Amino acid sequence: MNAALSQLQAEIQQSSPFPSVQEEAVLSILRTADLIRTAIANLLAPAAITMQQYNVLRILRGAGSAGLPTLAIGDRMIESAPGITRLLDRMEAKGWVSRERCKLDRRVVYARISGEGLRLLAGLDEPLRASTVLSLTGVEESALGQMIQLLASVRQSIHPGAAAPTCEGVIGEASPTKSNQTSSSRRKHS
Amino acid sequence: MNAALSQLQAEIQQSSPFPSVQEEAVLSILRTADLIRTAIANLLAPAAITMQQYNVLRILRGAGSAGLPTLAIGDRMIESAPGITRLLDRMEAKGWVSRERCKLDRRVVYARISGEGLRLLAGLDEPLRASTVLSLTGVEESALGQMIQLLASVRQSIHPGAAAPTCEGVIGEASPTKSNQTSSSRRKHS
DNA sequence: GATCAATAGTTGACATGACAATGATTGTTG
DNA sequence: CAACAATCATTGTCATGTCAACTATTGATC
Numbered sequence: 001m002n003a004a005l006s007q008l009q010a011e012i013q014q015s016s017p018f019p020s021v022q023e024e025a026v027l028s029i030l031r032t033a034d035l036i037r038t039a040i041a042n043l044l045a046p047a048a049i050t051m052q053q054y055n056v057l058r059i060l061r062g063a064g065s066a067g068l069p070t071l072a073i074g075d076r077m078i079e080s081a082p083g084i085t086r087l088l089d090r091m092e093a094k095g096w097v098s099r100e101r102c103k104l105d106r107r108v109v110y111a112r113i114s115g116e117g118l119r120l121l122a123g124l125d126e127p128l129r130a131s132t133v134l135s136l137t138g139v140e141e142s143a144l145g146q147m148i149q150l151l152a153s154v155r156q157s158i159h160p161g162a163a164a165p166t167c168e169g170v171i172g173e174a175s176p177t178k179s180n181q182t183s184s185s186r187r188k189h190s
Numbered sequence: 191m192n193a194a195l196s197q198l199q200a201e202i203q204q205s206s207p208f209p210s211v212q213e214e215a216v217l218s219i220l221r222t223a224d225l226i227r228t229a230i231a232n233l234l235a236p237a238a239i240t241m242q243q244y245n246v247l248r249i250l251r252g253a254g255s256a257g258l259p260t261l262a263i264g265d266r267m268i269e270s271a272p273g274i275t276r277l278l279d280r281m282e283a284k285g286w287v288s289r290e291r292c293k294l295d296r297r298v299v300y301a302r303i304s305g306e307g308l309r310l311l312a313g314l315d316e317p318l319r320a321s322t323v324l325s326l327t328g329v330e331e332s333a334l335g336q337m338i339q340l341l342a343s344v345r346q347s348i349h350p351g352a353a354a355p356t357c358e359g360v361i362g363e364a365s366p367t368k369s370n371q372t373s374s375s376r377r378k379h380s
Numbered sequence: 381g382a383t384c385a386a387t388a389g390t391t392g393a394c395a396t397g398a399c400a401a402t403g404a405t406t407g408t409t410g
Numbered sequence: 411c412a413a414c415a416a417t418c419a420t421t422g423t424c425a426t427g428t429c430a431a432c433t434a435t436t437g438a439t440c
Contacts, residue, residue, distance in 0.1 A: 028341040032223075052396080108418060137347060138346065139343050153329050276391095
């Protein structure tokens with residue numbers, strides 16, 4: 001086994017110039033996503049807001065004045081609950097959101113976007129939409145439509161049966177980390 | 191695939207419709223990349239290795255027995271130098287790599303993959319290649335080729351003039367971090 | 381040959397993300 | 411109603427990424 005192993009090692013040290021089309025496609029997606037993420041992060045940086053925080057703000061704006069429980073935000077972002085708590089901590093410290101414990105169920109904490117948060121979003125929406133990241137001049141719309149379909153089929157191929165969670169135009173969502181299951185099935189609340 | 195597409199559209203339109211095909215395309219890319227990242231992370235998890243560490247190992251394997259200076263690894267991963275140092279710290283602690291100071295230029299530290307690191311990689315290559323993530327059954331190869339080209343044009347549109355570095359089959363590469371050139375001045379070597 | 385700038389790498393401080401465990405509250409069941 | 415389980419949110423701890431500052435070494439300049 002040692003002989004075979006070292007042979008394998010020697011072989012490996014030279015190999016890996018051109019993998020499969022599949023691998024190249026995966027690399028392309030990852031590389032492009034990174035580029036997009038970086039570009040958006042750069043756009044948001046002047047406002048001292050991260051992509052995750054921006055997403056939370058957009059979700060809360062969508063939720064309206066009623067606000068949203070912490071875990072409900074987590075569901076929409078597919079992000080773990082602890083992350084949301086700390087995200088909200090920092091955003092509350094910056095005055096973008098406010099939190100209030102629910103009176104009916106004192107376990108629940110509602111988060112609401114503040115006027116300042118709304119102003120921040122309002123000032124960011126346009127620059128984002130106008131940037132090269134979201135305008136994508138140079139790529140025809142028909143091509144983009146094609147790509148959207150292709151990416152959908154890629155997702156389907158990777159993880160069949162996983163419906164895309166609702167995200168109201170959220171820019172970058174987190175990953176479910178481990179075997180992603182939709183935990184949004186049991187949401188009753190009153 | 192039409193099902194997935196219309197589902198995505200339907201879900202999003204109910205809360206807030208996509209303002210543009212461009213934005214939908216960007217979201218699709220981000221969502222797909224996240225799915226891929228999660229899937230790969232799950233594949234690597236049993237080996238207790240992260241994607242970044244896996245990338246470093248592959249880069250070092252490609253570098254051969256000569257090894258590679260720390261910053262050279264950072265260049266290939268487009269990752270900041272401090273991150274590489276600490277990444278190598280943990281990987282050295284696990285016995286996957288070894289480091290040695292260069293005798294000619296004592297500022298330089300060469301990192302080399304160890305036999306254990308090579309064995310780890312060898313055991314990981316096949317599961318990765320066999321997984322749904324990199325096999326992408328269900329998507330025709332011609333479609334993948336199309337998508338690769340489309341993604342390339344998207345990258346071009348976002349960040350013109352930045353030719354993607356080759357990266358020897360690295361699975362997930364980091365982003366150029368902050369503002370496309372903030373720290374690139376340090377990154378000038380030949 | 382001493383001084384100074386550039387380079388390679390490291391460390392410190394901080395933000396973030398993940399998993400596990402815990403606290404507080406509510407609902408359920410005997 | 412008392413004990414228990416479930417739920418929501420939080421905190422603890424660790425891994426990681428980033429920026430800024432630092433050390434050690436090299437090369438260049440006078």
